[in-house]
Amino acid sequence: MELSNELNIFLDKYKAYEEKVLEPTMKEIRACLQKMEKPEFWNQYMTGKGIATPSPIRQSLFRIKHPEKVIEKIFRKPQYFPDKLSEESLKNMHDTIGVRIIVYFSSQLSLIDKELRNSGFFEIDPNTPPEAFFEPAMLMRLGLSHIESKQKESGYRSIHYMVRLKNSALPEDQRPVFEIQVRTLAQDLWSELEHVLSYKPETRPHFSAKQRFQILSREVSVIDEHFNLLYEELIHNQETASYDESDVLTFENTPKVLSEIGIRCAITELNPILKALFSRNIQTIGEFLHIATPTRLTTIRNNYISITGNAPNNIELMTTLSLLNNVKTQKDEIKRIKASIYYQITNGTTSKKENNTY
Structure with a gap:
């Protein structure tokens, strides 16, 4: 009975802590990650003119630890x-908030590491250094040998950072430390399937299954490395x-x-941009440069700002530009630009800016 009362009291405390600290913090974390997910955020890391922006983040995931998991961890x-x-135990539990950043390719792990170490949003907890569940040789190849190498029997791969927000509505002494896990898309796929098959105590695999997990982990790692080699190539x-105007537009040029x-484009924007241009029979560099005049680009941007309140992103800009192929008059040009913008608003690919003044 005494333990039951103690549990109920603690659950009430955790609920209050969740409402006053964890939920507001997670909202602020989301806002930071939304900025980091934008391709233009990574322009500073472009290696040279004509190189696509790395735009490494495919997805960010968030969760607040369930009360029963908190209690289980305290007793465990x-x-x-x-x-x-x-x-006090809640303040010392550094994974009540969990964040996962999924990147496309393994070489982008070092990009995220560099950003987190110099972030305007986060600061790494000095008492808890990052941990990398990778072999030391792999960390060295990725330029991450400054992170401590750890191993899991299953073959799990990820990098874990304990951080807190640099800026928050909460006072500094109340800002919780939380965990950011960073892994590639392939590593996340393996981790999710491993979690389903063997994470829970009642489904711990026997020896032969453990061996298969380790084999699969190595195979996923090889696949991951091959995709990364294609990316670097x-x-x-x-x-x-180098190009001539008669050349067909490609991912390379x-x-x-x-x-x-x-225009600085992100590597993730290349496919939709080329798809939009090719769908309007704009396939060569010369055909593209013929329609992509400075005046037209300015006209498209100005109309986007006038109608939506925001400048177009690269995909919106190129999609609208592709509609101007073979347009004869300025009147028809403006008509097509506006039609494109309103079509995108209607289909939810862009949004009209709301008046939020008060």
Whole structure:
């Protein structure tokens, strides 16, 4: 009975802590990650003119730890929570908020590491250094040998950072430390499937299953490395690309062509941009440069700002520009630009700015 009362009291404390500290903090974290997910955030890391922006973040995931998981951890690790079911234990539990950043390619892990170490949003907890569940040789290849290497029997791969917000509505002494896990898309796929098959105590695999997990982990790692090699080859080809106006637009030459008209594109934008241009029979560099005049680009941007309150992103800009192929008069040009903008608003690919003044 006494333990039951203690649990109920603690659950009430955790609920209050969640409402006053964890939920507001997670809202602020989301806002930071939304900025980091934008391709233009990574322009500072471009290696040269005509190279696509790395734009490494594919997805960010968030969660607040369930109360029963908090209680289970306190009882499972009493050496870390000597105050047991208390507010002090909540402050010492550094994964009540969990964040996962998923990147496309393994070489982008070092990009996230560099950003987190120099972030305007986060500061790494000095008492808890980052941990990398990678072999030391792999960390060295990725330029991450400054992170301590750890191993898990299952073959799990990820990098864990304990951080807190640099700026928050909460006073500095109340800002919780939280965990950011960073991994590639392939590593996340393996981790999710491993979690489903073997994470829960009642489904711990026997020896042969453990061996298969380790084999699968190695195979996923090999696949991950091959995709990363293709990515690095693409970046190298972009860097060394040269072109004639008769050349067809490709993943290799398009960033350089766009840079000539003042547009920095992200690698994740290349496919939709080329798709939009090709769908309107704009396939060669010469055909593209013929329609991508400075006056037209300015006209499109001005109409976007006038109608939506925001400048167009690169995909919106190129999609609208593609509609101007073979347009004869300025009147028809403006008509098509506005039609494109309103079509995108109607289909939810862009949004009209709301008046939020008060």
